[in-house]
Amino acid sequence: MSGIRFRDGVLVVEREPNQLDELALSFSAVLNRVDIDHVFIAGYVAILAGRARSTEDVDVLIEEIDEETASRLATVLEEEGFWGPAMPLDSMSEMLANGDNIWVAPDDQITPHLEVKFVRDEFDRASLENSAAARIGDETIPIGPLELQIAYKLYLGAQKDLEDAVHLYSLFKETLSGGRLKEWVTRLGVEDEYERLKRA
Template sequence: MSGIELRDNTLVVRREPNQLDELAIAFSELLDQIGITHVYITGYVSILAGRARSTEAVDVLIEPIDESTAEELATMLETEGYWGPVMPLTSMYEMLANGDPIWVAPTGQVTPHLELKIVGDEFDRASLSHAITAQIDGKSIPIGPLELQIAYKLSLGAQKDIEDAVHLYTLFEETLSGSRLETWVHRLDVDAEYDRLRDA
């Protein structure tokens, strides 16, 4: 049985995991082993929720980590068969400390890849601290709260981002928290875009 349901702050995804899901699940398990708090956000959340579109990157935010933790993660990733398609994983701490994302992918693969980034602004921090759970095929990963994802997508404004927001809003309109959604809409100053979304 396939289907997607938002229930008690859990996104239940009933389908076979795809390549992106498998990448996210495996990476999440490695981060959990080291104890790094993380959350998946933006485009991948829409795809996870059934939106049919392609993406090259799975965006993942992590809490700030020190140099030794970054080295431990880089070593574990290389041991487990990952590499940095753009910068070597040994550059992880330097890249993240500079506010730059670092790409992580299964060795020899460029796409899809994970785009790993330290939380930067209040919206990143809110995604991390208010993460909900997505369950895929009995596995769990943390994803950003859908209300914030919708408002953030509206703020990005590109066609694919608006379409992502429409998809999430239409699919989960009955189970979203209207007050939380409106709070993020105001904070991100996308009231006009949100009005258009609701009227669509």
């Protein structure tokens, strides 16, 4: 049986985990082990919610961490069979501090990979602080609030982003918070795009 529903802030995904899910679940477990607050966002959320499209990366926001925590994270990732395809894992702290995203992937794999970045602005912060939960089988990971994901996709405006927004909105419009969605639409200045979305 497979099905997807969103109720009371929980996205329930009733299907076998795919390769992206396994990657997100295992990375989330590592971040929990090191006690790092995090949230999965962007295209992966739409794919998790059943959108059929390819992606090479899973985007994850993490809270700002100090050098010691970054070093501990690098150690645990190496223990768990991850590597940094674009840089050594022990450069993680410096790269994140410089505002660079970092790639993390299972050993000997380049795609799909995780793209990890620090929270940088009010929208990132809101994703982290207002995260929803996605339940895949018996496991749960934090995802960005769907209302903000939709508004931000409208703001980005690329074809795949608009299609992600349409998918999430059409699937969950009955259970989304209209007030929160309107708030993010207004703050991101995408009122016209939102009107078009509602007519799609």
